[in-house]
Amino acid sequence: MAAYLLKRTVQILLTLFAFICIVFFLVNAQPGDISNVYALNPELPPDAKQRMQEQFGLNQPLWQQFLVYVKNVLTGSFGLSFSHYPRSVADVIGERLPRTVALFFTATVFSFYMGFVLGKIIAWKRGGWTEYATTLGGVTLYTVFTPWFALMMIWLFAFKAGWFPIGKFLDPVLWRDAPLNANTLFNRMMLTVFVVSVIVFAIFLVTTRRRVAGARYIQIGSLAAAAAVTVGIWWSTDVGHLAWDLIEHMILPVLTLTIISFAGTMLLTRNSMLETMREDFVLAARAKGLPEKAVRDRHVARNALLPVVTSLVFSLAFAVDGSVIIESVFSWPGMGQTLVSAALAEDLPLAVGAFVFVGIFVLLAHLAVDVLYVYLDPRIRY
Amino acid sequence: MSGAPLLAVTDLTVDYHTRAGEVRAVDGVSFTVETGQALGLVGESGCGKSSLALALLRLLPESAQIRQGQVLLEGVDLLALSANDMRAYRWNRIAMVFQSAMNALDPVYRVGDQIIEALEQHPSAVSQDPAERVRELYDLVNLNHNSIDRYPHEYSGGMKQRAIIAMALACRPDLIIADEPTTALDVIVQDRILRELGNIRRELNMSMLYVSHDMAVIAEVSDVVAVMYAGKIVEYGDAAAVFKRPIHPYTRALMSSFPSVTGEKHDLATLSGEPPNPLDLPSGCHFHPRCPFATDVCKEQAPPTVRRGTQWADCWNPPGDEADG
Structure with missing residues (x-):
């Protein structure tokens, strides 16, 4: 396992390098640079454009710029953002990436769970109107035109019903004299969720592996307790209402993402289940006298899960390019929006940097799923 | 028992x-x-x-x-x-x-x-x-x-x-x-x-x-x-x-299609034809199209049960006791 991880790390670094090269030249292949923004402004002196190019080193040949960039990346610097000057690219991304990850990770977990459970049910009860309606509805939502659907969600739930705020990351009025910065708070919230999930996951894992009596109750109990304690602690602090403001802004985009993407997992689970149901060990499970629910969950669904997890990797990669649309529609200041605005403003370092971070994120996600697979399928050994 | x-x-x-x-x-x-x-x-x-x-x-x-x-x-x-x-x-x-x-x-x-x-x-x-x-x-x-x-x-x-x-x-x-x-x-x-x-x-x-x-x-x-x-x-x-002493020709065919462990060498007989199409079973005795002893009655009517002690078979033309063995 250690050797495998080492090998994979080397692979990831090589892939990343190739990725950086391609992204650098592709982004630079677009005509013009940041100084174009000033080209048509008559109030600027004519040499301002040239001075700007000199300042950012844009007058040097491309291969020289590339070498400088690679040297910087190797020393851990992604340069300065032109459009957020003088903030560094890493700083901008450090602020935006967690927001996108939070949004998409939550939505992926929900849609994966929902898709898996629904797929399981419709595969088991075939031929009824439930299967028909769920499949039809799921496929419709899966293939719907995303920007339109997202706007309809905003119109219906935020504008008409008024249940949720209309887009954006936070409500500026609430934050006018907030004791701390929204990013700090957001990062703390994410850290809390991470720590709590690790603890709950560990309890789940131990109770299942050790075959603890009443594992189900302990698991549900610990989940409920963790949720209650977390909410309780946050509520008691003076920033509880601010945290809730951020969560409130997340609900609608997460809901939208979940609704438009669960059907992929659902249909895949369904097919995977139908294939697994034909296996002899399923017949054996029935012959042992197991109740149908145990046959379905313990044997069929457990094996059907494997290809579905593989697809999760691809959906993670998809999440990143999906963020461009969803974040634009919901005015969610994450990586997708950063990418678009950097490209429009010809902010080359930020655009390249955003791509590179997205690449790192996808590569790490792949690695995480590979490691997860070892625990899911005992036949896999690295 | x-x-x-x-x-x-x-x-x-x-x-x-x-x-x-x-x-x-x-x-x-x-x-x-x-x-x-x-x-x-x-x-x-x-x-x-x-x-x-x-x-x-x-x-x-x-x-x-x-x-x-x-x-x-x-x-x-x-x-x-x-x-x-x-x-x-x-x-x-x-x-x-x-x-x-x-x-x-x-x-x-x-x-x-x-x-x-x-x-x-x-x-x-x-x-x-x-x-x-x-x-x-x-x-x-x-x-x-x-x-x-x-x-x-x-x-x-x-x-x-x-x-x-x-x-x-x-x-x-x-x-x-x-x-x-x-x-x-x-x-x-x-x-x-x-x-x-x-x-x-x-x-x-x-x-x-x-x-x-x-x-x-x-x-x-x-x-x-x-x-x-x-x-x-x-x-x-x-x-x-x-x-x-198998009675049914099908049993005999099955037996002669496997080599005998102890017995003398003999050419393995293969059962000719294919198992019947279950959607369109042959009339009479379902085995008659593949049976070397089939007669007209086999094609028309289901075979009677022939008993020999506790052994029985459904066949129109069971072998005589001296014919096999």
Whole structure:
């Protein structure tokens, strides 16, 4: 396992390098640079454009710029953002990436769970109107035109019903004299969720592996307790209402993402289940006298899960390019929006940097799923 | 063997719904299995023997339907039980060794845990601690204890087969149905496992229903043989009698298509033609298109039952006593 991880790390670094090269030249292949923004402004002196190019080193040949960039990346610097000057690219991304990850990770977990459970049910009860309606509805939502659907969600739930705020990351009025910065708070919230999930996951894992009596109750109990304690602690602090403001802004985009993407997992689970149901060990499970629910969950669904997890990797990669649309529609200041605005403003370092971070994120996600697979399928050994 | 038989199957009929129409896989089959007895059910693929085996446990796929008949286990009609009551009978009273045992173990769980799963489902069957029982079973089938906590993919074919047998024995069932128990194994392993299975069966005085297409396997393990053709039992009797003097031409054809272990060299006869199309069964005796002794009456009317002691067969033209042997 250690050797495998080492090998994979080397692979990831090589892939990343190739990725950086391609992204650098592709982004630079677009005509013009940041100084174009000033080209048509008559109030600027004519040499301002040239001075700007000199300042950012844009007058040097491309291969020289590339070498400088690679040297910087190797020393851990992604340069300065032109459009957020003088903030560094890493700083901008450090602020935006967690927001996108939070949004998409939550939505992926929900849609994966929902898709898996629904797929399981419709595969088991075939031929009824439930299967028909769920499949039809799921496929419709899966293939719907995303920007339109997202706007309809905003119109219906935020504008008409008024249940949720209309887009954006936070409500500026609430934050006018907030004791701390929204990013700090957001990062703390994410850290809390991470720590709590690790603890709950560990309890789940131990109770299942050790075959603890009443594992189900302990698991549900610990989940409920963790949720209650977390909410309780946050509520008691003076920033509880601010945290809730951020969560409130997340609900609608997460809901939208979940609704438009669960059907992929659902249909895949369904097919995977139908294939697994034909296996002899399923017949054996029935012959042992197991109740149908145990046959379905313990044997069929457990094996059907494997290809579905593989697809999760691809959906993670998809999440990143999906963020461009969803974040634009919901005015969610994450990586997708950063990418678009950097490209429009010809902010080359930020655009390249955003791509590179997205690449790192996808590569790490792949690695995480590979490691997860070892625990899911005992036949896999690295 | 006295008193009521352990298992009495009467007039069991199974149909499959297919796109082309109703197919009768098992057609009015009746037989009994006594306590401690091994019944061998032999026939070509597609003759309905696996459907019959699955029907006993009510494990047929959804497309199949049991049209009529009774499956009495010590007087209780399994076909009349509710789904819940039936589950209590599965594995606890009737266990199964599966066809293609290679895939009968779930790949994501340890083999020992899969046996424990069966034991925990029927806690009344064995009073021992499940883990202790698994070790005992592994001793019984000659498997090493250190493989209890391994996964199926870490087992060889023979080991898997032994584990499957151990699993079938777990709840001390009255009857084990072995559907092609050793087909996927090489002949040497197959022979050894069959012998051990036979010993275990005699030791525990368990009943067994062997289902196979392989006459040699059936000859080795059964006390009583039933030969199945196109959904019907066409010949039935003590193994010794049937193998010595088969009545039905189909049984004779099956026997001569396998080499004799002890006997003299002879050319292996192959059975000409193909198993009948179940959608369009031949009239009269279903075997007549392939039968070398067929006469006109065979094409028109179902054959009568010919008896010789406890042995019987459905045939119009049984061989005379001096004609064979």
